[in-house]
Amino acid sequence: MSNIGLLLSLTESFNWREFACGWGAAFINVTVTYPINKLIFRQMLHGVKAQHAFHQLRNEGIFFLYRGMLPPLCQKTLSLSIMFGVYEEVRRHLRDNGFNSYTAKALGGLASGTTEAILMPFERVQTLLADARYHEEFRNTFHAFKALRSYGYGEYYRGLVPILLRNGPSNVGFFIIRDEIQCRVPKHENEVVRTITEFICGAMIGVVLSSLFFPLNVLKVAMQSKVGGPYENPFKVLLQVYRERGGKIRYIYHGVHSNCTRAFLSWGVMNTAYEHIKAIIY
Template identity: 75%
Template sequence: MSSLAEKPTLNWKEFVCGWGAAFINVTVTYPINKIIFRQMLHGIKAKKAFYQLHGEGIFFLYRGILPPLCQKTLSLSIMFGVYEQVRQPLVETGVNRYMAKALGALISGTTEAALMPFERVQTLLQNAHYHDEFKNTFHAFKALRSYGLVEYYRGLVPILLRNGPSNIGFFIAREELQNCMPKYDNEFIRTSTEFMCGALIGVVLSSIFYPLNVLKVAMQNKIGGEFENPVKVFVQIYRDRGCKVRYFYHGVQMNCARAFISWGVMNTAYEHIKAVIY
């Protein structure tokens, strides 16, 4: 009975840890993320994307941050909270711990897709083509409403293909790395270890799933009309970029840099918040 009573408290703590870690992460890495977005959208190099943002001025630099701030804080909260809520009961009933982790991660990643409208609006706000069409986040949300609820979920397939598998990779790799790394009493060394653990996982996973993000951006860059087949869009991008797979990876270097910082900050913030709450 006592273990059952403790579960809601445990889940609440995990939700809070994920929320706090995401808030810190998004505010630190948003400018880098915006450069990567421009590279994904236009297939340009980081230098040109940087000059685009520089030419638009500081006023537009953090334009579009509210959707990812809302989406990422809720998303990571769900990611850690739902994962633990699913994993723990499965382990207690005798399910193989790796299977329990995989199911918990898959369900948490699929649940995160419910927050897709934030990602959808962020895509539009980061595109210079829509600077004059949408004043802010709330205006963009309102404008999309006239196209129906489904418009908020344009590009759902690549997000589902990304979320679940990447969550599985994160949770399994994270625990394995933590188990392999030596334990340190020194706060600085322990924090550095936590950062590197998250950073390395982030670089690997974000690189593997990078083409799905390119596909998502291409699909979400449009408003109205029929929903496109993801396979056809993928083939069209391939043709438009010279029929070379490596052109799908325009921006991957900046993406790796962002992932290194982002996942490192997120994992470190999560562990520190967890230590305070628990």
């Protein structure tokens, strides 16, 4: 009986609702924003303007437009589930043990962001499937996963450093800024006004954080667009990208305008979906 009581106690203390809210929010988000993400990816990879990247995708057709969506759908649903779930578990545990609220939030964000990195193989495969150079080499998600295995399991985690540098700090920023905004924005009874407020809150946070960490995403794409060969030093890869793009920092930010548009929509949809799912589950 003592073992059953312990199991029930652990089940009650484990907040599965946050994991479920994150999963549902991510599912809605990915299905809405995938085409925009692919447009930005092409700008990051080739350093071209949005119009040129749009013409690339249009010429390839609708079939290739949604090619590669399964990895981000799997990765993002699990990733946001971990992001919200692990954050809340760590934050709550630290808070209950006397930690300062901001310290608990920061450590919770770092823990959730670092944990998300275990899903990196999905992001790795998505990069390859979105790159036109590999249209013939990798037929689909499962084929790409199988083909990479011949290069060793480390190939699934090529580009790990920029992902770790991005995930943890961006999660810290998201949760702290989000809580600060929610504390200061008046609560609205009107459903439409509340939804718009939730969308704008998430959208503005997304624009700020995605712009701040944009160079790390460029670095990640540059590292993950290669298959096989030695594992490169991230600093040297970033320096190489800088030189290849004319030795100007602003060229590193090719795609940042589209990225802001994508982040505005993506994070707005995600935050709104999360709040509505949370209201239903709780």
